[in-house]
Amino acid sequence: MPSKIEPDRLLRELNQLWASLGLQDGDASSHGVLRACSMTLIVVTESPSADPSLAELLAALMRDHPSRAVVIRLGAAAGRDLAATVNAQCWKPFGSRQQICSELIEITAGRDAIPDLPPVLRGLAAPDLPVIVWLHQPALLDLPPLDSGDKLIVNTAGVADARAVLARLRRLAAGSRLAADLSWTRLTRWRETLAHVFAHPVRQSRIAAIDQVTVSYAGQAVPVRALYLSAWLQSVLGDKPNYRLESVPAACARSEVERVELSGAGIHVVMELRDEASAELRLDGLTIREPFAVPGEYELLREELSVLGRDPVYDTVLAKL
Numbered sequence: 001m002p003s004k005i006e007p008d009r010l011l012r013e014l015n016q017l018w019a020s021l022g023l024q025d026g027d028a029s030s031h032g033v034l035r036a037c038s039m040t041l042i043v044v045t046e047s048p049s050a051d052p053s054l055a056e057l058l059a060a061l062m063r064d065h066p067s068r069a070v071v072i073r074l075g076a077a078a079g080r081d082l083a084a085t086v087n088a089q090c091w092k093p094f095g096s097r098q099q100i101c102s103e104l105i106e107i108t109a110g111r112d113a114i115p116d117l118p119p120v121l122r123g124l125a126a127p128d129l130p131v132i133v134w135l136h137q138p139a140l141l142d143l144p145p146l147d148s149g150d151k152l153i154v155n156t157a158g159v160a161d162a163r164a165v166l167a168r169l170r171r172l173a174a175g176s177r178l179a180a181d182l183s184w185t186r187l188t189r190w191r192e193t194l195a196h197v198f199a200h201p202v203r204q205s206r207i208a209a210i211d212q213v214t215v216s217y218a219g220q221a222v223p224v225r226a227l228y229l230s231a232w233l234q235s236v237l238g239d240k241p242n243y244r245l246e247s248v249p250a251a252c253a254r255s256e257v258e259r260v261e262l263s264g265a266g267i268h269v270v271m272e273l274r275d276e277a278s279a280e281l282r283l284d285g286l287t288i289r290e291p292f293a294v295p296g297e298y299e300l301l302r303e304e305l306s307v308l309g310r311d312p313v314y315d316t317v318l319a320k321l
């Protein structure tokens with residue numbers, strides 16, 4: 001018979017854990033333990049518990065977004081077994097003597113147990129706080145939906161069939177549920193730089209003259225990021241320009257998006273990566289070197305966890321793809 005998880009039992013174990021932490025920290029010089037929670041963060045992953053990278057990432061995120069984190073580790077084998085443990089992530093802010101702690105619940109599950117998870121997750125969610133679901137690997141988009149959460153975060157970087165994944169993401173994001181893709185978040189610096197170019201009144205008057213837009217990407221398969229950037233430019237510039245997606249040799253590549261070129265009568269703008277920390281912007285006969293550090297997963301998630309409302313720009317771009 002498959003094993004089950006009782007949310008009430010896990011919540012009692014959490015309360016016992018908090019009581020234990022208070023006793024451990026309760027000496028005469030103690031400043032106490034502060035229990036912090038701003039959301040429920042559900043992480044679905046195929047990474048084994050022996051992989052320290054996810055634990056380190058969550059520990060860093062807790063400092064910016066204290067959460068009740070529920071990590072669901074899916075095993076490779078079939079089966080409906082479920083098991084869970086509770087723990088706490090604790091840290092002391094610089095200059096403080098008080099510990100701040102957030103809750104961590106780890107669930108291991110066989111593949112066949114996925115339909116059993118939604119009621120468990122609803123029982124474990126922190127009351128009256130947002131619930132965010134993060135699918136750690138792109139392949140997890142193909143799993144049955146958990147039907148839980150106010151916002152879904154995915155990472156489509158490196159997927160083999162970008163258009164199929166985007167179609168799946170559109171279906172998951174239908175209705176009132178918010179969706180976010182870290183591939184889109186990675187484009188923030190591209191969009192900010194290009195928007196700044198056309199903030200100048202002289203260049204604003206030339207926007208209507210743009211008739212050719214080319215987005216260059218690495219490798220043979222079109223990545224999601226290139227599709228996003230092309231669709232965003234179309235939402236800004238309209239349908240008049242001819243939009244092209246162009247592959248560059250993988251040996252020369254530094255990122256899924258390498259270069260953007262906009263041209264027309266009296267205007268020619270090129271933005272391209274030069275190395276891992278800078279990009280080159282060419283316009284009006286000038287060449288400008290821009291700082292362009294590539295954000296890591298921590299920076300991307302920190303940004304997305306700060307946005308709990310709709311992103312109308314992303315919604316418009318996703319609908320075009």
